Amino acid sequence: MIEAVTTSRRTIEYREAPDPQPNPGTAVIRMATVTLCGTDLHIWDDDYASELPIIQGHEAAGTIEALHPDDASGPWRVGDRVAISPMFYCGSCYACSIGRVNACRHMTVYGCYQDGSLVSLQDVPLEKLYRVPEGLSLDLAPMSEPLSIAMQAVRRGRAQSGEMVLVSGAGPIGLLATVCLKDLGCDVTVADMNPARLEMALSMGADRVLQVGTEQFPTPAQQAELDELTSGDGPALVIDATGAPASVATGVRLVATAGRVVCVGISDAELRLTLRSLPVKEIDLLGSRNSQNLIGECLELLDRQQRVIAPMITHRFGFDELDAAFAALADPAQKVGKIAIDFPASDQTQAAAAAQTNSGLLS
Numbered sequence: 001m002i003e004a005v006t007t008s009r010r011t012i013e014y015r016e017a018p019d020p021q022p023n024p025g026t027a028v029i030r031m032a033t034v035t036l037c038g039t040d041l042h043i044w045d046d047d048y049a050s051e052l053p054i055i056q057g058h059e060a061a062g063t064i065e066a067l068h069p070d071d072a073s074g075p076w077r078v079g080d081r082v083a084i085s086p087m088f089y090c091g092s093c094y095a096c097s098i099g100r101v102n103a104c105r106h107m108t109v110y111g112c113y114q115d116g117s118l119v120s121l122q123d124v125p126l127e128k129l130y131r132v133p134e135g136l137s138l139d140l141a142p143m144s145e146p147l148s149i150a151m152q153a154v155r156r157g158r159a160q161s162g163e164m165v166l167v168s169g170a171g172p173i174g175l176l177a178t179v180c181l182k183d184l185g186c187d188v189t190v191a192d193m194n195p196a197r198l199e200m201a202l203s204m205g206a207d208r209v210l211q212v213g214t215e216q217f218p219t220p221a222q223q224a225e226l227d228e229l230t231s232g233d234g235p236a237l238v239i240d241a242t243g244a245p246a247s248v249a250t251g252v253r254l255v256a257t258a259g260r261v262v263c264v265g266i267s268d269a270e271l272r273l274t275l276r277s278l279p280v281k282e283i284d285l286l287g288s289r290n291s292q293n294l295i296g297e298c299l300e301l302l303d304r305q306q307r308v309i310a311p312m313i314t315h316r317f318g319f320d321e322l323d324a325a326f327a328a329l330a331d332p333a334q335k336v337g338k339i340a341i342d343f344p345a346s347d348q349t350q351a352a353a354a355a356q357t358n359s360g361l362l363s
């Protein structure tokens, strides 16, 4: 097997390693596609909590290459198409004991804190595998992982059909939250400073978008628009998918009295709020991390919404082109939505390459 090891800042080395063998309760997965996200960029840049070297890749799908004979009578067969849940939790800390395994104190994640899926073959516990619906291509299935982050934020916010929701940030997480919210029947407004991303939000179902400019946000005209939409109440739910303190502070200011603000965006920046804001409006200010094992549900949502979500993948590279893929991820001029890495020796790779050539995305 071949593994791609991020050995030091911005350096990936391909190494040969012995093929993994399945153990009882694990399966060897032949990787088909891995998608990259902002976290991957930080790890590649050696700007992340984990130490290098590490094999990256936490948004992954492939086929079962081998199973242990002990698992022959179980639900899985060689050739089954699967998405991999990258999250490992201890099962016994406080968070785990109340079912909030996604916030486990001892959390580890493939590709972030332990070796991940940028490998041709990976041995994975069976309980981390989710069946990919028949009509869903493996080249899109890894999007179930970022979708699960977005769905968790929407669940934390207790979004309900008909509610007015403001999503701040139209990066992949904000866009995927928009898809989840529209699927639930919410009215969704998306705010960002990047006009191209706002265009994308509209194409993915946002009811309207608000351009964040250099002056105060919202502008008086935007405030009037929000007031009219919500009879002066403000949105019932705000989801921050930026990690920018200004965005969270604005969310707390705009959200309806008794509303909810969910912080899924992460940064080390400090947030300043007066202690008047939360109690006086009785706001729920909620954090959201990973997902409570939502990959299976997200594969179903992805299947239903694949035409909406597929255009988010703007760039595809082969497994042997990781340097170029990470360079693109790091380059704002490339206007990356999501980058997919396609592995050789899988039918869907050829299909994806053909689709790319057809649509002229290969440059």
Ligand SMILES: NC(=O)c1ccc[n+]([C@@H]2O[C@H](COP(=O)([O-])OP(=O)(O)OC[C@H]3O[C@@H](n4cnc5c(N)ncnc54)[C@H](O)[C@@H]3O)[C@@H](O)[C@H]2O)c1
Pocket (backbone or CB within 6 Å): 037, 038, 149, 168, 169, 170, 171, 172, 173, 174, 191, 192, 193, 194, 197, 212, 241, 242, 243, 244, 246, 247, 263, 264, 265, 266, 267, 288, 289, 290
């Ligand atoms: N909680 C989790 O488990 C989890 C998992 C993955 C990612 N994240 C975090 O979620 C956030 C979003 O991820 P992403 O991949 O979509 O990131 P991204 O950087 O691609 O997108 C963020 C978007 O926010 C916009 N933005 C920045 N400041 C803004 C502001 N003040 N108002 C409005 N828009 C603003 C940017 O223009 C950008 O389009 C990141 O902070 C990331 O670290 C959290």
Ligand SMILES: [Zn+2]
Pocket (backbone or CB within 6 Å): 036, 037, 038, 039, 040, 058, 059, 146
């Ligand atoms: Zn990710």
Ligand SMILES: [Zn+2]
Pocket (backbone or CB within 6 Å): 089, 090, 091, 092, 093, 094, 095, 096, 097, 101, 103, 104, 105, 106, 107
């Ligand atoms: Zn735990």
